[in-house]
Amino acid sequence: MMATQDLAASADPARVLAVLSDGLGAGGGIARYGTDLLRALQASERVASTRVVARHGADGVRGRRLSQRVAAGGRAGFALALGAERGRRYDAVVCGHLNLLPAALAVSRDAPVWLLTYGIEAWRPRRRWAARALERVALVTAISRDTRRRLLQWSAIAPERVRVLPPTVSPDLTPGPADSRLAAALGLGRRRVLLTVGRLDPAERYKGHDRVIGALPALVAAGHDCAYLVVGEGGDRARLEAVARAAGVAERVVFAGHVDDGRLADHYRLADVFVMPSTGEGFGIVFLEAVACGCRVVGLDAAGARDALRDGALGALVAGDDLVPTLAAVLTAPPDPETARRRRDAMLAAFGPAVFAAEVDAMLDRLRGEAAPSPTRPEPAHRGVGIRRPEPMS
């Protein structure tokens, strides 16, 4: 057995500092991932206590072995809140965003730092300070293989330090009968339902609502009496409503707005197919939720969706041109509860809470068992390469 593993196994439970953008009580996919991580830390026998310092969320949350401070006052307030932690000794620091990494490193002292990465923030080359800071991190987890691959393209961090930690899904999300009153309230009638759950953010148009709206006329023309249920709110809604009107399908596109977690399963259960033809998902946790609720799922064969749908084992991964025929085929096929159940079981075996908790424990072992890397400096022999104009060899 390697020495590092011995060290990890013998370590006392760790005092963990979590430096997060979105803490407990914040909204959105990153917050949900962070919440699942904090709950896993709280439940882990490897963790003595978790102190959360976050920019967003509910201030003053306290639980068994966990406390959270949400800093008011913007960046300055956050820096002050973190500064207050410098006097305390932590065994490990979890950093929730690449932008917070310098702060996390500053407050970590000698404790190893674990950085969480999600999607586009880690996909493109960052400024040199970020690349250098990344090399001082003991462990990076990427939410998907795609995010890991893209991060390694611009960073010199050792690949073995970059692991994949997919999100998990609540066991409360289960299949069930469609709520006919909800369907009626949403005006879906007896139409077949296509569903997307996701923020309507102008910066996140890659999620592909436009593509689904664009597919509706062809589906209707092919004899599918279907509606498109859009769950989620955001600044792009008005534009999408206009797109639906322009495509002549406005009465088939239903914007349900924001839906609380407690009512989410009911909306998934209305769907004949969950579709999110996104080109830019870090992972796409809503795919897991859809499978958990027994939906048939269609995504694009791109980015993190490949992970969420396990390379096609949990749902269809299609090229953009194949979206209409794939949706048509799914709508034509009768529902198959047995296949849905098997897919749900397979999904939980891959991404269930128990798997997530075991992965978090393994990451903690790794974090504490391995020394933080020593930073290396730029080399004089190529300093300036890329800034100076290249000269021909002649």
Add this chain to the structure above:
Amino acid sequence: MCGLAGIFAYHPAAPPPAPLEVARIRDAMARRGPHGQGLHVADDGRLQLGHRRLAIVDPSPAGDQPMTDPGGTVVIAHVGEIYNRRRLAAELEAAGTRLRGSSDTEVLLHLYLAHGEGMLERLRGMFAFAIWDGRSQRLLLARDPYGIKPLYYADDGWTLRFATQARALVDTGAVSAARDPAGQAGFLLLGSVPEPFTLYRDVRALPAGSAMWVDRHGPRPPRTWSRLADAVAEAEALAASAPPPAEEARARMREALLDSVRHHLESDRPVGVFLSAGVDSGALLGLATEVAGHSLDAFTVRFPELAGAPEDETAGAARTAARYGARHHVVEIGASQAGRALDQALAAMDQPTIDGLNTWLVADAARDHGLHVALSGTGGDELLGGYPAFRSVPARRRWLALAALIPGLGVTARELLRRLPLQRLGVSPKAAGLAELGGDWAGGWLLARGLFMPWELPALLGREAAREGLDRLRPLTLVRSVLGAGPDGGPRTDFGRVAVLESSLYLRHQLLRDADWAGMDRGVEVRVPLVDPVLLRAVVPLLARAPLGSGKRWLAAAARPALEPALAAAPKTGFTVPMAAWLAGVARDRLGAWRSMPELARPGCHWARRLAWAIHAEGLAAPPGVALGRAG
């Protein structure tokens, strides 16, 4: 020698690999194992191991791989040879282990069962292996201290794929063939791709002397279990302040050499010798003949282009062969043979390299005579101080240490000197970096061994690709890292430092890697008795403080009879291929890209710079459809 391949879908979310995927990776290396093939698939399908076998020791089915332990839970696929297998087998049997056959693979398997990862310290040989431990659901990958046998892996975060050759991983399409700018930059700087980088962004080399565990949560960072710098430093510490008397040193060296040769002759198939006119292969032939007790087959390559030149090996090699009673086979490589050899060798190349053709040609000759095992004198210059760098690097460092202390002087001098037509003046373009790099061990070595210098890369690769490549590669940090951690670690003598630099970089990344792919393409296992940690530990105390040149003289004298004095005293030679002439002649069409680069086309340019650029630009050593051409 063989080839191994494997897939471990370690993450719970990873779909099991397709049933035949590992067989495809394995069979992309079919030439490495003409004598057999095997496959092991774990019950849950998440672990697959494949193996192609070149049977040298225990050719019976008892040596087939992957091999499973009697309990059916531990499986091994192994490449290489364990030279102390007899002693290890005896120890195992004395402890109650029953061995089914006499293969070294079975010994490895039982050593793992007995000692776990601690087995590595007991091994003497060249090896790369994968052991799947079904009890703990963990995989162990390991490589020998010098890195004689390669092992590459690609980890996508859910699934690990690994193989003896990098190209086997990308040829099957499961791993991206996208280029790594660090690998490209490393190749142009050094003539071979320095590990852990490879030509491919998603493929890494397991570093020499390292072991890596992979469990359900993925690979751990590789752990270095044997570092040449440490071995040399320990051996230096054993040396007395004054070197032993020459007579005693000669005797101790002869014993150590005989011991290494004896181990390297362990084979159930005949063993030949690659013979040049140089000291290393000549003395090796003498020592091997003495140990074997009978005549050996020796192989030399002759090129018409070198006839009458000092680089023509044939006359000297013939005299050495006659001296030791060898059956000498001289193969003439004319223009048509050269063209065929170039085509085949370039097609077989695993990663880009400017060397290896000589090994390919002489291995081809050995195979034509039915041999599957041959000794090579590779490593003698690194072990015994045979390269000019043993003088030049320490000397420059002394002269230029002061310059290195003046901030900005080196960079300023470089930029001024680059504007001079150095090459037209008969000076290497590398000389521009003398003040900048020469005062430092790593920089001095880079100056001595480099083909191109870092500041030349933007013109070759494009500005962005060069910046990205150098930023990831960090060539000086990489070179410095092999000397050991910190000022108190690593070797302390000039000899020790240069020996470590040459052995850990040039020998490992160029000569040994080339001996592997080139030999295996011809189905010949190349053994290197002068690349042996036991020999290293015996020799360094003798040479660390001895006058340079002593090692080669003592090697020449170690054979009985001693190597012919005229050959022992001749300037260094060794398996020279007339590449300069070929680039202008027979290789003109295949490797002509350098002609479009004015700096390279100019008279006086070293052939190695032309060849490196041609291999890079022509997209050689890459799977079909992947162009390596100029980026950015």
